[in-house]
Amino acid sequence: MSNNLRIAVVGAGPAGLTLARLLQVHSVACTVFELDESPARRGQGGSIDLHRNGGQQALREAGLFAEFRRLSRPEGEALKLIKYDGTVVLDENKTGTRRPEEFSDRPEIDRTKLRQLLLDSLSPDTVVWGKKLITIAESSSMPGKHDLHFKDGVEEGFDLVVGADGAWSRVRNILTDQRPVYSGVTVIELWALHVDTRHQSLAEFVGAGSCFMFDEGRALQCQRDSENTIRVYAGVRQPEDWVNTCGIDWSSPEEAQKTLLGQYFNDCGPALKQAIMDASDQLIPRQMWMLPVGMRWKPREGVTLVGDAAHLMTIFGGVGVNLAMLDSLDLSRAVIDCAGDASRLPDAIRRYEEVIFARGEQYARKTEKGLKGHFSAKGVDEMARRLQGR
Ligand SMILES: Cc1cc2nc3c(=O)[nH]c(=O)nc-3n(C[C@H](O)[C@H](O)[C@H](O)COP(=O)(O)OP(=O)(O)OC[C@H]3O[C@@H](n4cnc5c(N)ncnc54)[C@H](O)[C@@H]3O)c2cc1C
CATH class of the missing domain: 3.50.50.60 (FAD/NAD(P)-binding domain)
Incomplete structure (x- = not known):
């Protein structure tokens, strides 16, 4: 035509x-x-x-x-769900993804x-x-x-x-x-590169796909891609100006990671805390906007x-x-x-x-x-x- x-x-x-x-x-x-x-x-x-x-x-x-x-990557669908203290609630790496139809077939x-x-x-x-x-x-x-x-x-x-x-x-x-209006949440995107060789414990912790932790006012989402990279999204429910007023120096990623961990995730289980510190190759604060x-x-x-x-x-x-x-x-x-x-x-x-x-x-x-x-x-x-x- x-x-x-x-x-x-x-x-x-x-x-x-x-x-x-x-x-x-x-x-x-x-x-x-x-x-x-x-x-x-x-x-x-x-x-x-x-x-x-x-x-x-x-x-x-x-x-x-x-x-x-x-x-x-169909294997990337595997999801692990954990609580803030590290208690595993669901691990599809072990059980397989036996989900209801509406949540299945999402490679x-x-x-x-x-x-x-x-x-x-x-x-x-x-x-x-x-x-x-x-x-x-x-x-x-x-x-x-x-x-x-x-x-x-x-x-x-x-x-x-x-x-x-x-x-x-x-x-x-x-x-x-x-x-767009601010959604009330800011996410710090952290990257770990070459995880199979440089960050093996993080790779094992996350599994083949994603690992999520949700808690009151904070969340951690770790996700693997096919380039051997894991992205860790550390989310906090904070006001719109938090990125600039929280006192964290984002231009110094290692310090920023330590402060973020110390102030917002310090009572989490050791593997979760390690995930934040392991993902040290890139740091991008992202305010979440919505219409x-x-x-x-x-x-x-x-x-x-x-x-x-x-x-x-x-x-x-x-x-x-x-x-x-x-x-x-x-x-x-x-x-x-x-x-x-x-x-x-x-x-x-x-x-x-x-x-x-x-x-x-x-x-x-x-x-x-x-x-x-x-x-x-x-x-x-x-x-x-x-x-x-x-
Ligand atoms: C961290 C993060 C994780 C996400 N994870 C998921 C997920 O797992 N699953 C999911 O479904 N969605 C996810 N999303 C949402 C998803 O990325 C978007 O919904 C999707 O990319 C929208 O596609 P789009 O083509 O409408 O816009 P975009 O992907 O934003 O593409 C817009 C394009 O327009 C170009 N552009 C912008 N302004 C101009 C201009 N003035 N002139 C010319 N070109 C311009 C940009 O450069 C870009 O190439 C995620 C988003 C983020 C930020």
């Missing part, structure tokens, strides 16, 4: 690249504008699990499922591999690198179309602009004044959003990438459906937005509940019960 729509996708994250691939499979052309200078410019972060009815479904329709299976894949899989599937020159969007505006010369103002120039006359530009989306600014649950915008012809740009949530529902890829699947269907008749596009986009508003709200509520559970003393028992179908 060919089309004469001029489509811009802003952002080459999972949402933007999935959308571009799905459109191209149906011969609908688009250009992806990405602020990174190149695919290698920035680490893409750790491992993510793709759900059967989420990211996997989008990859199936994108014709990339077999390759995803080859790159993914892990490294973000970098997912991005490369999607990039390799696109026609050459689909992604234009080093294009930082500053603002989007209605075209002055072509009524009904939009122009994109980048740091280094303007691209004019798009019939459809899709904001796939993540948490701090610039495209979103034309649809709503709403900005208000149920946020919507008034439809505007020629502009829409996918992924975090549309419904940013914290990481405590574990669904962000899956929703982002599902949005792209739904939007691609809407666009493909009316690629031969552009006049049908506004209605198709409105219907798409109704779907993602409802789905986004549903998962934002679950994620809110997840955040409460992750930072509560009962959270580990509750998660174990759910995973065991009790």
Whole structure:
């Protein structure tokens, strides 16, 4: 199917690249504008699990499922749940992952591999690198179309602009004044590299996948990727300015780790404390932001959003990438459906937005509940019960 729509996708994250691939499979052309200078410019972060009815479904329709299976790690699903004192409540490394259907078949894949899989599937020159969007505006010369103002120039006359530009989306600014709000939680991301040789006890402690500890006002999530790295996310429920006012010198990682441990995790079991100290290769404090649950915008012809740009949530529902890829699947269907008749596009986009508003709200509520559970003393028992179908 060919089309004469001029489509811009802003952002080459999972949402933007999935959308571009799905459109191209149906011969609908688009250009992806990405602020990174190149695919290698920035680490893409750790491992993510793709759900059967989420990211996997989008990859199936994108014709990339077999390759995803080859790159993914089903063993990475294994989860260990422990209490703050080290008591093991569940260890799927020992019991196997015998979960209810809704929680099963969620193989892990490294973000970098997912991005490369999607990039390799696109026609050459689909992604234009080093294009930082500053603002989007209605075209002055072509009524009904939009122009994109980048740091280094303007691209004019798009019939459809899709904001796939993540948490701090610039495209979103034309649809709503709403900005992300602080969720009440800050996470310190700590890395341990070459764990099989340099941090064997941490590797044994975490197992093949992830190891989570939840407690009142604090949480520790350790996760392995396929590059022999373990990321330890030490979360604390603290005010928005805590990163700057807590007195921890983040520029001196070893000191920061010691202070974090001493002030917030000192009464934890020895293996948990060791996990914080072992992960000493990189330290990144991350405030967790979210869009208000149920946020919507008034439809505007020629502009829409996918992924975090549309419904940013914290990481405590574990669904962000899956929703982002599902949005792209739904939007691609809407666009493909009316690629031969552009006049049908506004209605198709409105219907798409109704779907993602409802789905986004549903998962934002679950994620809110997840955040409460992750930072509560009962959270580990509750998660174990759910995973065991009790
Ligand atoms: C620490 C952490 C752990 C997580 N773990 C999980 C998990 O286990 N499972 C899960 O499902 N989700 C997880 N998430 C959430 C997940 O990362 C996001 O939901 C997902 O990446 C959203 O995809 P996206 O494509 O919408 O946005 P992004 O991945 O943010 O991609 C946006 C892209 O747009 C580009 N961009 C931004 N601004 C501009 C601009 N002005 N101009 C041009 N380009 C721009 C960015 O460079 C980026 O490439 C996690 C998030 C974090 C922070």
